[in-house]
Amino acid sequence: MKTLILLLSFCSFLFASNISIIKVEKMHCPLCTTAVKKAIKKLDGIEKVSVRLNTKEAKVIYNEKVKIEDILEAIKTTSYEGVVLSTAKYNK
Numbered sequence: 001m002k003t004l005i006l007l008l009s010f011c012s013f014l015f016a017s018n019i020s021i022i023k024v025e026k027m028h029c030p031l032c033t034t035a036v037k038k039a040i041k042k043l044d045g046i047e048k049v050s051v052r053l054n055t056k057e058a059k060v061i062y063n064e065k066v067k068i069e070d071i072l073e074a075i076k077t078t079s080y081e082g083v084v085l086s087t088a089k090y091n092k
Helices: 004-012 030-041 068-076
Strands: 016-026 048-053 059-063 081-089
Touching: 016 068, 030 048, 030 059, 030 068, 059 068, 059 081, 068 081
Parallel strands: none
Antiparallel strands: 016 059, 016 081, 048 059
């Protein structure tokens, strides 16, 4: 029974989502945050996005289909540069 529980825990870790905090400098208005959010949400595998103007950060929860490079590239399409501050596993 312990082995089964360990196996299930390990599998849930493998399929856990990721959460990344990305610094997005030079945003200066709510339309900027909306543009960044829309660009990130277009990616297949994005679960949740929030972009805050006051901290100039995007918090992105995404599954294994998405690579962090894809998110940074999506941000570039809005004429902003993203810098990853942190990434971790996110268990729902």
